[in-house]
Amino acid sequence: MSPDVDFTALKPGHHVLRDRLLALDCRLFEAAAARHWPGAERVLPRLSRSANHGVLWFAVAAGLAATRTPRARRAAARGLASLSLASLTINTLGKRTVRRPRPGLDAVPVVRQLKRQPITTSFPSGHSASAAAFATGVALESPAWGAAVAPVAASVALSRVYTGVHFPSDVLAGAALGAGAAFAVRGMVPTRAQLTPPARPRADAPALPEGAGLVLVANTAAGSADRVRSLRDALPRAEIVECEAADVRAELEKAATHAVVLGVCGGDGTVNAAAEIALRHDVPLAVLPGGTLNHFAYDLGVEDARDLAPALERGEAVRVDVGRFACGGKQGVFVNTCSLGVYPELVRERDRWSHRIGSWPAGVLAALRVLHGGRHPLEVARQGRTRPLWLLFAGNGTYHRMGLAPGRRLDMADGQLDVRVVHGGRKPAVRLLAAALAGPLTRSPAHAAVQVGRLRLDGVAPGTLLAYDGEVTEVEGRVTLEKLPEALVVYRPLQGAH
Secondary structure (H helix, E strand, O other): OOOOOOOOOOOHHHHHHHHHHHHHHHHHHHHHHHOOOOOHHHHHHHHHHHOHHHHHHHHHHHHHHHOOOHHHHHHHHHHHHHHHHHHHHHHHHHHHHOOOOOOOOOOOOHHHOOOOOOOOOOOOOHHHHHHHHHHHHHHHHOHHHHHHHHHHHHHHHHHHHHOOOOOHHHHHHHHHHHHHHHHHHHHHOOOOHHHOOOOOOEOOOOOOHHHOOEEEEEEHHHOOHHHHHHHHHHOOOOEEEEEOHHHHHHHHHHHHOOOOEEEEEEOHHHHHHHHHHHHHHOOOEEEEEOOOOOHHHHHHOOOOHHHHHHHHHHOOEEEEEEEEEEEOOEEEEEOOEEEEEHHHHHHHHHHHHHHHHOHHHHHHHHHHHHHOOOOOOEEEEEOOEEEEEEEEEEEEOOEEOOOOOOOEEOOOOOOOEEEEEEEOOOOHHHHHHHHHHHOOOOEOOOEEEEEEOEEEEEEEEEEEEEEEOOEEEEEEEEEEEEEEEEEEEEEOOOHHHO
């Protein structure tokens, strides 16, 4: 077999080192070809073929996404993004820079050889690059899932030498390029761990060995059974109450009277009720995400029992802001968002259909009905000036996102309401889309954004809907939105901030 490589860019003084490395590469290839690994003849060629065009990695990504856990889904997305960058780099630069022929197959047993031999150049290995890129991307987002994927990726890389289509150096170079692509993606799009919200202001909160003193109320309608089971295994001395949605508030009230720490597992509406009760009873709150969106828990850095249980046992907690709205004698709190205009109408319409067709289809149907239902913009007065609005959104803390859809809050105690409005006018759907495309711009013809500590709206028409953390109520007259700075003590892991 010929180690003929186009290394014309090397200086003459490098030829001796080059020849020695190529000779070593050939000897390692021949040693691998001569070695018999029991069972490998059946497995490795098939594994190598399954990785053609990234099919294997797309299947693994689909499996990760099917777990329905945020960490696994982010890991899958990062793995595929890393694979895409690695493939682009290999195909546009790698293969064209070093035109190395494939190894000869004389020393490779026929049973190992691929039925269809690659026709591209040998250096570097594209399969190895894709495998390393995917596995590294997954590991950067989720070390646990990365550890599960790594043996498969290593086996794919090994299979390329075992089947005789690459020299060992091709595989090593491809793997290095693939890992580099994953780190490049992380540089462009930071992982969740890199964006951990600041652990301030820290709060003095009781440590609960094995969960003693925690009373957690779980909304069974939110599909939280698996997460509750995980928390019960991690904290066997915790008291866990599982109940239907209609009984959640009553059980939270009962739990708050004797709990050292009030816990809750459910969606945003359930968490809202728990936060209001924890504030009133002056007890710390522990949130285990168990709903569809779980913005509050995720922005705290709590995704499952593996995050929450250690924080409870170590007494790791922070103080966070809470938003409050008031209208006449009516008032309420919100830990995520509060809004007026078309969004509350959308929430009410979605709730009307969700029990029949499911939450996501109901959301789509609600959007179509609300945006094309001949609605008129909301008329409100602020600072003595009346303006029509299609939407007013107030976030509890500054949201870092593109457009109007809630993204991430990096500081849960910044003292700010993140206020965004879509001005009134014709065609609400077009204006809402324009506002979303405006992204973080402070002003556009349809969109405005400002951060304030307090907001007062006058002249709100009777029957106007206000949505807060997924719940809906009616308001009229004067509506005041304000912040309660650092009002709530919430458990969250702080080890990354030490």
